[in-house]
Amino acid sequence: MIIENVGEIIAKVTGVIAGTALALVFNPPDSRRGFFQRSFVAIVFGLVFGPVFIWKFEMPMTAEYIVVAFAAAAFLSWSTLSVAAAAVEKIGIKKDK
Amino acid sequence: MNEFQIALLIGAVAASLLSMQLPRAQLWVLTMTAAFVFPTIWQRADLPFHPAFTLGCDAGVCLAIYFFGREKWEVGLYRIFQASVLTSLLFLAGPIEVFGTVFLMGNYVYVAMLEFWNWLALLVIGGVGLSEILKGRVHENSSGHWWGADLLGSVSAWRTSRQAQPFHKMSK
Numbered sequence: 001m002i003i004e005n006v007g008e009i010i011a012k013v014t015g016v017i018a019g020t021a022l023a024l025v026f027n028p029p030d031s032r033r034g035f036f037q038r039s040f041v042a043i044v045f046g047l048v049f050g051p052v053f054i055w056k057f058e059m060p061m062t063a064e065y066i067v068v069a070f071a072a073a074a075f076l077s078w079s080t081l082s083v084a085a086a087a088v089e090k091i092g093i094k095k096d097k
Numbered sequence: 098m099n100e101f102q103i104a105l106l107i108g109a110v111a112a113s114l115l116s117m118q119l120p121r122a123q124l125w126v127l128t129m130t131a132a133f134v135f136p137t138i139w140q141r142a143d144l145p146f147h148p149a150f151t152l153g154c155d156a157g158v159c160l161a162i163y164f165f166g167r168e169k170w171e172v173g174l175y176r177i178f179q180a181s182v183l184t185s186l187l188f189l190a191g192p193i194e195v196f197g198t199v200f201l202m203g204n205y206v207y208v209a210m211l212e213f214w215n216w217l218a219l220l221v222i223g224g225v226g227l228s229e230i231l232k233g234r235v236h237e238n239s240s241g242h243w244w245g246a247d248l249l250g251s252v253s254a255w256r257t258s259r260q261a262q263p264f265h266k267m268s269k
Contacts, residue, residue: 021156021160022156022182022186024160025156025159025160025163025179025182026179026182026183028163028263028264029264030261030264030267031264031267032264032265032267034264035264035265064146
């Protein structure tokens, strides 16, 4: 039972790290602060919304699907934060003009 | 090894020879070769999750170029490897349905696209190296206007430093 749980935790952590690394590849931040903010959000939201992905897409609870679900959640959290930051910056520039 | 893999390795050697005067180009060729050889060995050994391993290797190259690249042509390489990572990601995703139409990347298309991105990266490296060699020759015997000088001028713009620096080099 304990070994099963450890396996599940490893799969979740692997998924979140993979999702965060992939998001960094496609959407790198502009500053160190941005990197830490996005990483924190991706890890927390990845862990929170990973099970939602599994439930929503009716994925079986195998290691592969857990990794995929948690990676997708982390990737989407990072990307959403990047898009939101870019939108806020754009609005700020427009207001300054 | 099949003929495509041998051709790619010959291409890597050619690009490396052309860019002898660019140490970082040598480094990227070496990194790219590693990112090509290790997934090939992985696949030959019949180990599981081959596309995921390829994706991981390409993502590693991508991040290495992002963190240590200094010039515009390296940003170009970074974009090419982003495309390679995206290709592996789409293959891993399986069938994707968009407005009732199902898109599925076959194994042949996947391998061909990866080959294409690798060749494009080698072309960029080899091209920059070749332009450096030609530039040196043009400067040595510069008499009158040469048609290739304009082309070399535009290629040498790739050797200027990149605009967006990696986040760890930013002050904030």
